[in-house]
Amino acid sequence: MLARLASQRFLEIRQAFRLSYQHLDTPDNNPDLPLEFSVANKDKVKEILSHYPSNYKQSAVIPLLDLAQQQHGGWLPVSAMNAVANVIEVAPIRVYEVATFYSMFNRSKVGKYHLLVCGTTPCMIRGSREIEEALLNHLGVKRNEVTSDGLFSVGEMECMGCCVNAPMITVADYSNGSEGYTYNYYEDVTPKRVVEIVEMLRRGEKPPHGTQNPQRIKCGPDGGNTTLLTDPKPPPCRELDAC
Amino acid sequence: MGLGSLASRTLKSSRILSSQYSRFRPIVTKPGLQSPDASSAAAAAQPEPTPPPPKKPVGGARVEFTNPDDAIEVFVDGFPVKIPKGMTVLQACEIAGVDIPRFCYHSRLSIAGNCRMCLVEVEKSPKPVASCAMPALPGMKIKTDTPLAKKAREGVMEFLLMNHPLDCPICDQGGECDLQDQSMAFGSDRGRFTEMKRSVVDKNLGPLVKTVMTRCIQCTRCVRFATEVAGTQDLGMLGRGSGEEIGTYVEKLMTSELSGNVIDICPVGALTSKPFAFKARNWELKGTETIDVTDAVGSNIRIDSRGPEVMRILPRLNEDINEEWISDKTRFCYDGLKRQRLNDPMIRDANGRFKAVSWRDALAVVAEVALKVKPEEIVGVAGKLSDAESMMALKDLLNNMGSNNVWCEGTGTSPNADLRYRYLMNSSISGLEKADLFLLVGTQPRVEAAMVNARIRKTVRASNAKVGYIGPLTDFNYDCQHLGTGPQTILEIAEGRHPFSSVISNAKNPAVIVDAGIFERDDKDAIFAAVESIAKKGNVIRPDWNGFNVLLLNASQAAALDLGLVPESSNSIESAKLLYLMGADDVNLDKVPADAFVVYQGHHGDRSVYRANVILPSAAFSEKEGTYENTEGCTQQTLPAVPTVGDARDDWKIIRALSEVAGICLPYDTLSAIRSRMSTVAPNLLCTDEIEPAAFGPSLSPDCTRKVDSTPFKAAVENFYMTDSITRASKIMAQCSAMLLKK
Numbered sequence: 011m012l013a014r015l016a017s018q019r020f021l022e023i024r025q026a027f028r029l030s031y032q033h034l035d036t037p038d039n040n041p042d043l044p045l046e047f048s049v050a051n052k053d054k055v056k057e058i059l060s061h062y063p064s065n066y067k068q069s070a071v072i073p074l075l076d077l078a079q080q081q082h083g084g085w086l087p088v089s090a091m092n093a094v095a096n097v098i099e100v101a102p103i104r105v106y107e108v109a110t111f112y113s114m115f116n117r118s119k120v121g122k123y124h125l126l127v128c129g130t131t132p133c134m135i136r137g138s139r140e141i142e143e144a145l146l147n148h149l150g151v152k153r154n155e156v157t158s159d160g161l162f163s164v165g166e167m168e169c170m171g172c173c174v175n176a177p178m179i180t181v182a183d184y185s186n187g188s189e190g191y192t193y194n195y196y197e198d199v200t201p202k203r204v205v206e207i208v209e210m211l212r213r214g215e216k217p218p219h220g221t222q223n224p225q226r227i228k229c230g231p232d233g234g235n236t237t238l239l240t241d242p243k244p245p246p247c248r249e250l251d252a253c
Numbered sequence: 254m255g256l257g258s259l260a261s262r263t264l265k266s267s268r269i270l271s272s273q274y275s276r277f278r279p280i281v282t283k284p285g286l287q288s289p290d291a292s293s294a295a296a297a298a299q300p301e302p303t304p305p306p307p308k309k310p311v312g313g314a315r316v317e318f319t320n321p322d323d324a325i326e327v328f329v330d331g332f333p334v335k336i337p338k339g340m341t342v343l344q345a346c347e348i349a350g351v352d353i354p355r356f357c358y359h360s361r362l363s364i365a366g367n368c369r370m371c372l373v374e375v376e377k378s379p380k381p382v383a384s385c386a387m388p389a390l391p392g393m394k395i396k397t398d399t400p401l402a403k404k405a406r407e408g409v410m411e412f413l414l415m416n417h418p419l420d421c422p423i424c425d426q427g428g429e430c431d432l433q434d435q436s437m438a439f440g441s442d443r444g445r446f447t448e449m450k451r452s453v454v455d456k457n458l459g460p461l462v463k464t465v466m467t468r469c470i471q472c473t474r475c476v477r478f479a480t481e482v483a484g485t486q487d488l489g490m491l492g493r494g495s496g497e498e499i500g501t502y503v504e505k506l507m508t509s510e511l512s513g514n515v516i517d518i519c520p521v522g523a524l525t526s527k528p529f530a531f532k533a534r535n536w537e538l539k540g541t542e543t544i545d546v547t548d549a550v551g552s553n554i555r556i557d558s559r560g561p562e563v564m565r566i567l568p569r570l571n572e573d574i575n576e577e578w579i580s581d582k583t584r585f586c587y588d589g590l591k592r593q594r595l596n597d598p599m600i601r602d603a604n605g606r607f608k609a610v611s612w613r614d615a616l617a618v619v620a621e622v623a624l625k626v627k628p629e630e631i632v633g634v635a636g637k638l639s640d641a642e643s644m645m646a647l648k649d650l651l652n653n654m655g656s657n658n659v660w661c662e663g664t665g666t667s668p669n670a671d672l673r674y675r676y677l678m679n680s681s682i683s684g685l686e687k688a689d690l691f692l693l694v695g696t697q698p699r700v701e702a703a704m705v706n707a708r709i710r711k712t713v714r715a716s717n718a719k720v721g722y723i724g725p726l727t728d729f730n731y732d733c734q735h736l737g738t739g740p741q742t743i744l745e746i747a748e749g750r751h752p753f754s755s756v757i758s759n760a761k762n763p764a765v766i767v768d769a770g771i772f773e774r775d776d777k778d779a780i781f782a783a784v785e786s787i788a789k790k791g792n793v794i795r796p797d798w799n800g801f802n803v804l805l806l807n808a809s810q811a812a813a814l815d816l817g818l819v820p821e822s823s824n825s826i827e828s829a830k831l832l833y834l835m836g837a838d839d840v841n842l843d844k845v846p847a848d849a850f851v852v853y854q855g856h857h858g859d860r861s862v863y864r865a866n867v868i869l870p871s872a873a874f875s876e877k878e879g880t881y882e883n884t885e886g887c888t889q890q891t892l893p894a895v896p897t898v899g900d901a902r903d904d905w906k907i908i909r910a911l912s913e914v915a916g917i918c919l920p921y922d923t924l925s926a927i928r929s930r931m932s933t934v935a936p937n938l939l940c941t942d943e944i945e946p947a948a949f950g951p952s953l954s955p956d957c958t959r960k961v962d963s964t965p966f967k968a969a970v971e972n973f974y975m976t977d978s979i980t981r982a983s984k985i986m987a988q989c990s991a992m993l994l995k996k
Binding site (some may be wrong): 031033035087101102104111 | 497
C-alpha cells in the first residue's frame with residue numbers, strides 16, 4: 011500500500027512538474043533523441059529564414075517552432091526545440107523561453123485532432139461550457155489529456171474573434187504532418203453538433219468548417235440578411251444647384 | 254547589499270527635518286489672512302532658506318569623464334550635477350548622492366527594467382520614469398522624493414510582496430535581503446492581498462546553489478549574469494505572467510565556475526549558498542578583508558567567521574582584479590580549512606607511525622638532522638599557498654645552512670627569475686580589457702584563473718576581440734579559434750606561416766598569454782624565445798602597451814620568483830638528505846632517496862605527509878597575516894580571520910624558531926622585521942595593492958639555442974575544484990568535482 015501511495019505521489023509530483031515549466035525526460039521525449047526537420051520542411055525553413063536579416067536569425071524562432079510543432083504531430087519534444095536552436099544559432103534555453111511563453115506551443119503530446127474550445131466571455135454566455143462538457147464526456151478525457159487512441163484532445167483557447175458566431179471550437183489537424191496541417195474554426199456549434207463533428211473526424215471525413223448553422227451564411231444572420239437587400243439608393247439630387 | 258545604509262540615511266534625514274522645523278514657530282500665518290500690503294512686506298521679509306550642501310556620490314564612487322566636453326548637467330532634487338553623456342537617470346542620481354532603490358538593475362549587467370522599483374518623477378514627463386533605463390538628457394529635472402515617486406515605490410513593493418512567501422525566519426538571506434531593506438525604507442506598512450499566493454517548484458542547480466524559487470521576484474539578474482558574465486546560457490525565464498519561473502527547463506546543473514556569484518546577485522533568498530544554508534545569520538558574522546590564495550589571481554575576499562570557524566567567503570570589490578566576482582573554488586573551499594588539519598608537531602617513530610610531540614622535541618630533531626647533513630644535500634621546497642614572509646625565511650634558513658637548493662612548487666626545477674616580465678602578467682588584469690586580440694599559449698584560463706577568464710570574456714563581448722588558442726582541446730565560454738596543440742604552432746606563427754600571424758599584425762593591442770605550466774617543460778626557454786619573436790613581430794611590447802603575459806598557477810609563484818627562490822641544481826632532490834617541504838604537496842617525491850629526512854611544514858595532511866618524517870603544523874591563509882603577490886605583480890596582504898588550529902604557528906615563525914634551535918639564528922623576530930628583510934630583496938613586496946611593472950623587456954633576454962620539443966601542451970589543471978591542499982580536503986569541492994565536471 012505504501013508503494014501505491016508512493017507511486018501516486020510520484021505521479022502527482024510529475025503532474026505538478028508538467029504544469030510548471032520544467033521538462034522531465036521520458037523515453038519518447040528526451041534530448042538524446044535526434045530530431046531534425048524533414049527534407050520537405052528544410053525548404054520551408056530556408057524560406058522562413060529569408061524573411062529576417064541574416065544576423066538576426068533568432069527572430070525566426072516562432073515560425074520555426076510552429077513548423078516543428080506541425081511536423082511532430084502537434085507537440086514540441088525537447089529535441090525539436092534543440093533542433094530549432096541549432097538552426098537559428100542560439101542557446102537552447104532561449105528557445106525554451108519562447109516555447110514556454112506561448113500557450114499554443116504544446117510541450118506535451120496532443121491528439122491528432124487537437125480540439126480547442128473558446129472560453130472567453132461572448133462564447134461563454136452562449137454556452138461554451140456546455141460544449142466543452144459535451145466533448146469531454148463524449149471522449150472520456152479531461153482537459154489537455156489525449157484519448158487512448160491518440161486521436162483527440164481537448165483544450166481551452168482564448169477568443170478567436172468569432173464572437174458573432176459564438177460558441178465555436180477550432181480543430182488543429184495534425185494528422186497529415188506539416189503539409190496537411192489545417193486550423194479550422196467550427197462556429198455556431200451545439201453540443202450535439204460538436205459530437206457529430208468529432209465522429210466525422212474520427213471516420214476520417216472532413217466536416218465543412220465555418221458556421222455549422224445551415225441557416226447562416228458566414229456571419230450573416232439566421233434566415234438571411236435583413237438589411238442591405240438592395241443596391242444603394244442614389245443621392246437625392248445630382249446637381250446641387252437644382253436642389 | 255548596501256541598502257541598509259539607505260534605510261538609516263532616510264531615518265537620519267527625517268530627524269534633521271524635524272529638528273529644522275522645531276526651530277520655527279509652529280503657527281504659520283498664510284499670506285491671504287493678512288492685509289494685502291502687509292502680505293507683500295512679509296513675503297519680502299522672509300529669509301531665503303539656505304540650500305543644503307550637495308551630497309557625495311553614492312558609495313564614494315568617482316566619476317570618470319572620458320570626454321570632458323561631453324559632460325551634461327542635470328538637476329537631481331534641485332542639485333545640479335555634472336555627468337558624462339550617456340549615463341542613465343539612476344546613475345546621475347547616484348553621482349548626486351541619491352540612492353534609488355532597485356532590484357533588477359546591476360551595474361555590471363545589462364539593463365532589464367522589469368522590477369520598476371527605480372521609478373522617479375521627471376519634470377514634464379506624464380508618467381514616472383524607470384531611472385535605470387532612461388538616459389539622462391541635458392537639463393532634465395529629476396525628483397526622487399516627491400509623493401508620486403514615493404507612491405510608485407510603495408506600489409511596486411506591494412506588488413512584489415504579494416506573491417512572496419513569508420519565509421523571512423527560515424530564509425538565509427534574512428538580514429542581508431534587499432527586499433527586506435527596501436520594504437522597510439520605501440514600502441508601506443500595510444498590504445491588501447487576501448488571495449492565495451502562488452508557489453513554484455524548486456530547481457536543482459547543483460551542489461552549490463540552493464534554490465527556493467517561490468521567493469523569486471523575477472528580476473532576471475541571474476539570467477543576465479549567466480548569459481553575459483559567466484557565458485553559459487543555462488538559465489532562462491520560462492512561462493509568462495505571475496506563473497513565470499526561472500529555470501533551466503531541462504535538468505541541468507550550473508557547471509560554470511562563476512556559478513556561486515548568482516548567490517550574491519540574487520536580491521532575495523531564491524538563490525542561496527547550499528553549503529551555508531541555515532548555518533548562520535549575517536549579523537553574527539565578523540567579516541575580515543583578506544585575499545584568496547587558491548589561484549594566482551589574488552581575488553579580494555571577505556571571510557565571514559563566527560568565533561573560531563570560517564562560515565563563508567564573499568567577494569570584495571576590486572575593480573582591477575576581480576571586480577565583484579569570485580570563482581566557485583574561492584568561494585566554497587572554506588570547509589577544507591576545517592578538515593584534515595595538522596594541529597600538533599609529530600615525529601614518525603621507528604614503527605612508521607606518527608606520534609604527537611611538543612614543539613621543543615620536534616624542532617630539536619630537525620635541527621639535529623640539519624647539522625649532520627652536508628650543505629648541498631639540504632633541499633627546501635615552498636608550497637603553492639606559501640606567503641612571501643615564510644618563503645623569505647626558508648630561503649634565509651637554507652642559505653645560512655649553506656644550501657641554495659630552494660624553489661617554489663610550480664616554477665619548475667630550473668626557473669629563471671632574472672627578468673620579471675617573463676613571469677608576470679604585464680598588461681595587468683584590468684589592462685586586458687584594452688586588448689583586441691588574445692593569443693593563449695598552452696593556457697586554459699577558465700580553470701587556471703577564472704577571474705582572468707571573466708575579464709577576457711568581458712573584453713571579447715565588449716569589443717569583439719579575437720582569441721586564438723594553442724593547447725589541448727578545452728571548451729571556452731567565448732568564441733575561440735583553436736590553432737594547434739603544441740609548440741610547433743608557435744613556431745609557425747612566429748615565422749609567419751600560420752594564417753593567424755596576419756591577424757596578430759593587424760591587431761592594435763595584441764595580448765599573448767603564456768601558461769606557467771610551461772615552466773615544467775625542458776624546452777621552456779625555446780618556447781619563450783618563440784613567443785617573444787611573435788611579440789616582436791606583432792609589436793606586442795611597446796611603451797604604451799605591454800601585451801606579453803604569463804599566467805601563473807599558484808598564489809606563491811610570483812613572490813617566490815621575486816624573492817629569488819631559484820635552486821642551484823635542477824635535480825637536487827635526488828641527492829637530498831634533508832628535504833624541507835613548506836606546504837609543498839604537489840612535488841614529485843618519487844626520486845627522493847629512501848634515507849632522506851623529510852620535514853613537512855604545512856596545515857593539511859595532504860599528500861606529502863605520507864613521506865614525511867617530521868610534521869610541523871602551520872597556519873593556513875585565513876589564520877595568518879601574509880603577503881601574496883598575484884600573477885600581475887600586485888602585492889596584497891591576507892589578514893587573520895580565525896585563530897589557528899591546535900598548536901600550529903605561522904610558517905616564518907617556525908623557521909625562525911628552528912633556526913634558533915639549530916644555532917644559526919635568523920635576525921628577525923617580528924613581522925615588521927621580516928618585512929624589512931623582504932624589502933632588501935624585493936621592495937615591491939611591501940607596497941600593498943600596487944603593481945610594480947617589470948623594468949626590462951625582451952631586449953635583455955638571453956639567446957636560446959635549444960629547439961622546441963614537439964610534445965603537445967598538457968592541461969596544467971586537470972580538476973578545477975581540487976588543486977591544492979585546502980581544496981582537496983574540502984567536501985564541497987569533492988561534491989562539485991563529482992557532479993559538475995564535464996565527463
